[in-house]
Amino acid sequence: MGILSGLRVVEIGSSATTSYCARLLADFGADVQKVEPPLGDPLRRSAPLTPRGQSAWFAFLNFNKSSVIIDPDDKHAMMKLTALIENCDILIDGRDVDPADCRSIDVATIRQRRPSLICIEASWFGSGGPYAGFAATDSTVRALAGLIKLVGPIEGPPLSAPDFQAGILAGLWAFIALASSIFARTQGGAGRSWSVSIFEANLALSENHMFEADARGEMTRRLGINRFWPMFPAGIYETKKGWLGVTTLTPAQWRSFCDMLGLSELRDDPGLALSADRLPYIDQIERQFLPKLKARTAQEWFVEGLQRKIPIVPVPEISDLLLDPEKSARGAIVPVLIGEEEGMTVGSVQRLTLTNPRRGGKVPAPGEQQELATSRTNSPFAVEGSPGCVAPNRHPLAGVVVIDFTMGWAGPLCTRTLADLGADVIKIEAIQHPDWWRGLDSRAAYVRGQMYEKAVRFCIMNRNKSGITLDLTRPQGLALAKQLVARADIVVDNFSVDVLRKFGLGYDVLKVLNPRLVMMSMSAFGSNSVYRDCRAYGSTLEQGSGLPSVVGNPGGAPTMSHTAFGDPVGGLNGCAAVLLALIHARTSGQGQFIDLAQIECMMPFAAPWITIQSIAGLPPIRYGNRHPQFVPHGCFRCAGVDNWIMIAATNDDMWRRLALLIGRSDWATDASLKSAEGRRAVQDVIETSIAAWTLTRDADEAMFALQSVKIAAGVARLPVDLLKDRHLRSRAFFQNIHRAFIGLQPQPSMPIREGGGRPYAIRTPAPTLGQHNGEILSDLLGLSEANIAELRRERIIGTAMLSEGQVDKVAQGT
Structure with missing residues (x-):
């Protein structure tokens, strides 16, 4: 029995966003009915294709669904x-991206008759603003998104x-909206209607x-292949055999990297200790x-780097993933049947x-119904929700308590999303070692200046949370943490x-x-991985x-x-996993552990090439800025x-209009x-003619x-240009909120909006260190x-970060 067994889902229209969202529901037992026109979803023709001409992308996005053919010319x-x-x-609606010959239908009227119905609609840019109605592709959207x-x-x-x-990221957000709504409905709420841009x-x-570039006032630019602001090295490098991924963020990692390579001069140069300090000297x-x-x-x-605690990893080819027994054992790679072709694809992460x-499944042929292992009998989703039991403006996760043991980006984004959806998130730090996104600098001057309260990226990632400090290395702090967990729904x-x-x-x-x-552990490789200590x-x-291995220019x-x-x-996959387990806990009374391997969360982006390699033994073709289907397609x-500017002609009519616009009417009729x-x-x-046309024009x-x-x-x-993007401003995407030590600060909204209106308002800024110690310890405990x-006297809690020297004194009991 899957968590979502008995849940009925209808998917209409055609987009990677809605297909991936529905696929995630199917992974956990939902009965997904995919509505297609007589010629099938247009995504069935998306490259790369298997030897028999089947779309590997479509396969990844749609296995374990059923297909329903509805001919728009049919009078019924x-x-x-x-x-x-x-x-x-649940209705998942991708018609605004591509209607796929789906008939227009009055969803609002259906929702009036069926108030428990949960809906989400996807669009490239939302229903309003300067970009609404733009023609788009995955690449043009990513270009605009920085x-x-x-x-x-x-x-x-x-x-x-x-x-x-772009479609996979948006599908993940859509799934988060739906999963939070499924949870709310199990608590007696009515259905909800969402949109995702x-x-x-x-x-x-x-x-x-x-936000980092804006706060630092730095002009960012391209630094070259596998080079990125604001840290170096954080790239891929050639070795005697194979490629190696290297990231050295902290001074200690840089020193260890230099030691490993025998580069003592670089190691001992104080001007190269910090990652950003090395950026001007990349070539040298x-x-x-x-x-x-x-x-x-x-x-x-890699073996030596593991011993030296350096973040390095071999860069695999697609064929290496298929030969990795761990990937199959964990379900990261699963079998898929596409017609008569048997292959492998990426499983649920x-x-x-x-x-x-x-674990895997079959891709439906047009009009094919899949055999379902479960029915709606005794399903918590078989009973209509009770409209009015929960206030309509109440957030879907209101009343859920989360204990947040996360730092940096991935974990805090997971818990921030839960908080944005209404959960009560209590972030636990320590005055000895606060969240590293407050800053890695624990020198006395940094601490005295309270610079750790002025870190913009920390404030962006930790809004809508409460914050306390506890020293978990001491019995009193540990005991208090356990008391909090005993009252919680989720620990991350x-x-x-x-x-x-x-x-x-x-x-x-x-x-x-x-x-x-x-409880979810969000480690890099998983708790039972051979790479677990990397x-x-x-x-x-x-x-x-x-x-x-699939990105970049041919031969590069x-x-x-x-x-x-x-x-x-x-972070977003972690949020999705937690919501699934929360639904199960509330409907069954059983909690569980989630062993999220963040590296597996990246594998969906390479999924179709895994399938092609598994069936045909063919390595991926790198297209650079070109495209296997759309011609022209480039930057x-x-x-x-x-x-x-990214430009793509996605069909022959679009090509004709492009030819006319750039003054090549002869091409339009050729x-x-x-x-x-x-x-x-x-x-x-x-491409030469298009380039001549764009070169004379402002972008x-x-x-x-x-x-x-x-x-x-x-x-x-x-990325920094987006703070002034008129489309985002017109949609109130950025919200200004006052934060101590910083003042008025813009914050991004979630891309999912309930009722198609304004985004959820940000309720509170990120907590200052230990801001809610008294409130939580007295009122809650x-x-x-x-x-x-x-x-406070014992420094088990506090509101001020300790410097290196102070930490040593506490450790010595002085």
Whole structure:
């Protein structure tokens, strides 16, 4: 029995966003009915294709669903579609991206008749604003979201990654909205209606960069292949055999890296101690360490790096993933049947240990119904919700208590999303070692100046939370943590494996205190992985995921598409996993442990090439900025310095309009260019003409001229440019909130909106260190003022970070 067994889902329209959202529901037992036109979902024709012409992308996005064919020319089409929706629990609507010949239907009227119905609709840019109605593709949206301009060679063009990164991210957000609504409905609430903007969903990847660059006042730029502001090295490098992913963020990691390579001069240079300090000297530093790396294999360096606690990892080819027994054992790679072809694809990354997802499945042929192992009998979803039991403006996770043992980006994004959806999140830090995103500097001057309260990225990632401090290394702090956990619904940590267990806060201990507890460990590789002790950052996760082998120019190095890409992806997948386990806990009374491996969360982006390799034994083709289907497709220079625009002709009519716009009416009527394959033979010539047209125009001017005739185009923005983006401002995406030590600060909203209106308001700023000690310890745990004062004197709690010297004195008991 899956967690969502008995839940009926209808998916209409065509988009990677809605397909992936529905796929996640199917993974955990939901009966997903995918509505298709007679020729099938257009995504069935998305490359890469198997030897028999089946779409590997479609397979990944749609296995374990059923297919229902509804012909729009059938006089009974409306009746059939209405009946299907009125008999379901969830409607997932991708028609605004591509209607796929689906008949128009009045969803609002159906919801009046079926108040427990949960709905979500996806669109590229939302229902209003300057970009609403823009023609778009995955790449043009990512360009606008600040995810392309900083990738690629210094001289350009910026490099795009293959489809469907944007759709998967947005599908994950859509699933989070639905899962929170399913939970709320099990508590007696009515159904909810949501919208998700694919553009805004992808800002989760760039929000840290945009606010950091704005706070520092630094002009960011492309630094070259596998080089990224604001840290170095954080890239992929060639070895004697294979490629190696390297990230050295802390001074200690840099010193260890230099020691490993025998570069004492670099190690001892105080001007190179901090990652940002090394950025001006990238070329000089690389000239010294690149030849050293070629002396040994990637695997040999990895073994030594593990001993030295350096975040390095071998960069696998797609074939390496298929040969990795751990990936199969954990369900990261699962079997898939596509017609008569048997292959492998990426399984669910939500690694629940009590209620596992389905391991693989079959892709439905058009009109094919899958055999379901479960029915709605005795399902908690078979009973209609009770409209009015819960106030309609109440957040879906209101009343849920979360204990947050996370730091940095991935874990705090997970818990921030829970908080944004209404959960009461209590963040636990220590005055000896607060969240490292407050700053890694514990020198006396930094601490005296309370610089740890002025870290913008910490404040962005920890809004809507309460904050307390507890020294978990001491019995009193540990006892208080256990009392909090006993009252909680969820515990989340993103430390290395076994850190909480060594404190005495492992799941084996906590489940005795609280049998309904959902606890998630968000380690890099998973608790039972052979890599479990490997240090890792978000960049490490991308390096080890297989994705770099499909990104970049033909014949080039494996290419990273974002720095720290794995952090937000891991955080959102962690949120999705926790919500699934929370639904199960509330309907069954059983808590469980979630062993989330963040590196597996990156693998969906490489899923179709895993399938192609497994069936045909063919390595992925790198297209650079070109596309296996759309011709032309590329990133073109505009007027000014380093200004670029992504342009794509997604069909033959769009190509004709593009040819007319750039003054090539002869191309618009040339029969040999009517098809993408015909244009591919002369794409160099086509791209040269497009480049000549864009080079004389401002990037925004070019985008709006192209969009005026419905040609997919998006300016390649810097992340910091988004703070002034008029579309985001028109949609109130940024909310200003006052934070102590900083003042008025803009914050990004969630990309999911209830009722299609304004985003949920941000309720409170990020807590200052230990801000809610008194409130939580007295009101929630019942401690007296005298008890709290004693904890403060013993420095078990506090509101001021300790410097290095003070930490040593506390450790010595002085």
